[in-house]
Amino acid sequence: MKNGICILLGFLFLSSCSTILTSRKQTITFYSNGDKNVRLFDEKGKEVGQTNKDGFVSVKVRKKLASPIYTAIxxxxxxxxxxxxxxxxxVSYLNILFLPGFIVDISTGKLCRYKKKSYVIDVR
Structure with a gap:
């Protein structure tokens, strides 16, 4: 019984609002306004997607504090x-009630989200 209560309290005190209420990844859509055969690479050089015949590609991007740079070829x-x-x-404003929640949000990267949900790849 004591162990269960300790685990429950530990979960409540070591979690934060953004960690509970938001997902780890955010879907970002890229649109190519010219060439419809565009491949998309992340910062590490790994291919994360290729545009379909309409020129769209949706990618799940992990949230983090730094702004990632993607390369379209x-x-x-x-x-x-x-x-x-x-x-x-x-959602992180709810951490004002429990300040260690900010530390958890910073370490998980959920303190930030991406400003735009879609980007145009200008290839003209």
Whole structure:
């Protein structure tokens, strides 16, 4: 019984509002306004998606404090850099009631979310 109560209290005190109420990843949609055969790479050089015949690709991006930079490569090998802009997650204001929640949100990266949900890849 004591162990159960300790585990429950530990969970409540070591969690925060953003950790409970928001997901780890956010879906970002990219649209290519010219070339419809564009591949998208993350910061580590890993391919994360390719546009469909309409020029759209949706990618689940993990939330973090730094703004990640994605690279779009067209079929004729032109490179375009796209920086996802982070902003403060409004749900984190609920941590005012329990300040260690800010530390948890910072360590999990959920203190921020991405400002825009869609980006245009200008390849003209």
């Amino acid at each position: 067209t079929s004729d090998c032109r490179h375009r850099k796209i920086e996802l802009q982070s902003r403060f997650n409004a």
